[in-house]
């Protein structure tokens with residue numbers, strides 16, 4: 085389904101990374117260089133190597149984050165140590181980064197890591213951003229994350245969609261776990277994307293794709309399914325968080341997992357919503373992760389596949 089036959093404008097490079105790290109998009113031109121999203125901390129040296137290689141001696145001028153989940157900004161610190169890059173993040177996150185509020189920034193609540201970085205400027209909705217020789221419009225994209233943005237280049241018909249739209253789905257609708265609205269916002273961003281003239285979508289995870297409408301149709305049906313019963317969203321969130329944890333730590337024991345389900349805040353909240361006793365839930369989750377191909381079980385050890 086991934087469409088390898090797309091062409092990016094000259095000077096624009098996509099590093100497709102996987103699920104532990106978000107994709108990175110690098111812009112190289114004689115007027116300046118920029119990187120959108122920096123992956124997870126575990127991959128930070130690899131991110132830096134990819135950037136350095138493609139820059140061929142040029143420095144990185146600008147670092148932009150679509151949102152501040154650990155898999156999108158975990159390479160920021162290393163990039164900032166290496167380059168004097170100006171860093172732009174969604175404006176609502178500016179005070180949180182300034183005081184490095186790990187609770188509000190989601191790292192504590194998800195059991196994920198992100199080394200401290202600094203930010204220079206907040207991205208404003210509707211603002212135009214120059215990346216390489218292309219002009220991009222900053223569009224607010226709440227739903228997955230209330231502060232997330234996506235970037236749209238009208239001239240080339242390109243959308244950097246972050247976790248608002250993947251070829252198959254979108255990121256966990258986290259706000260709903262905490263009793264805030266997220267489904268309606270996700271529906272609205274899908275509507276907005278549908279109305280834009282787009283020839284290629286560059287998602288936060290997975291391959292770039294050209295069939296925007298098919299992806300939107302799949303995302304809508306997924307959203308309808310989740311929104312029909314918030315327990316589905318909670319269950320999905322737990323599994324996504326465990327799968328990420330497995331990619332990060334490679335393996336965890338069943339008793340560690342049991343501990344995480346009560347100690348990692350977002351997992352605990354989701355478990356509470358399911359209202360299933362932990363002794364029943366734990367084996368169910370393990371079976372579902374195995375069935376989904378995200379884990380395998382060896383005795384007491386749950387391993388990343």
Ligand SMILES: [Zn+2]
Nearest residue numbers: 153228247255
């Ligand atoms: Zn995200």
